Amino acid sequence: MGFPDRIERTVQIAAPPDKVWAALTTAEGLSAWFGDDAAIDLHPGGPARMRFANGFTNHLRVERVEEPTVFGFTWQIYGLPDNDPRRTYVEFTLEPIDAGTRLTVVETGFAQLPDGTHRTEYDAHIQGWTSELSELIDFLDAA
Numbered sequence: 660m661g662f663p664d665r666i667e668r669t670v671q672i673a674a675p676p677d678k679v680w681a682a683l684t685t686a687e688g689l690s691a692w693f694g695d696d697a698a699i700d701l702h703p704g705g706p707a708r709m710r711f712a713n714g715f716t717n718h719l720r721v722e723r724v725e726e727p728t729v730f731g732f733t734w735q736i737y738g739l740p741d742n743d744p745r746r747t748y749v750e751f752t753l754e755p756i757d758a759g760t761r762l763t764v765v766e767t768g769f770a771q772l773p774d775g776t777h778r779t780e781y782d783a784h785i786q787g788w789t790s791e792l793s794e795l796i797d798f799l800d801a802a
Contacts, residue, residue: 662769662781663781664767664770665765665766665769666764666767666769666781666788667763667764667765667766669762670795671759671760671761672760672761672762672799673758673800674799675759675760676727676754678760678799678802679795680726680730682795682798682799684699684701684724686698686699690709692797692798693709693795694709695712696709699719703721703724704722705721706718707720707732715737717735718741719732719735720734720746728752729751729752729753730750732748732749733747734747736772737780737783738779738780749765752765762792764788766784766788
């Protein structure tokens with residue numbers, strides 16, 4: 660039996676898609692809810708990074724930019740060496756709804772991880788998306 664490869668979460672946010680897009684794709688937006696400090700070059704192939712409170716800095720590569728509906732990036736996997744080429748792919752899809760925006764996040768690529776890292780990282784990312792999306796909603800509600 661293979662390891663799970665995909666995490667998917669959908670939330671409804673009481674903010675219009677342009678505000679959600681800015682929270683996902685700008686350094687100011689990302690550092691307000693996701694990392695403690697962020698930088699992003701918003702075009703396919705562009706570099707980005709997020710620094711977290713625990714001191715970990717994650718280096719990202721922007722993969723898809725289809726404003727204002729799809730934003731995707733690949734990022735490093737915590738616990739693997741910096742030079743390890745394996746990454747997971749995260750894609751946000753924004754859909755306007757009457758109440759604001761339906762946001763879906765899908766992260767894939769966990770099946771490629773070594774046994775010892777897979778379960779730890781998969782579980783950590785499941786918990787992480789739950790808390791990070793909650794923080795995103797709180798940030799946009801306060802904006």
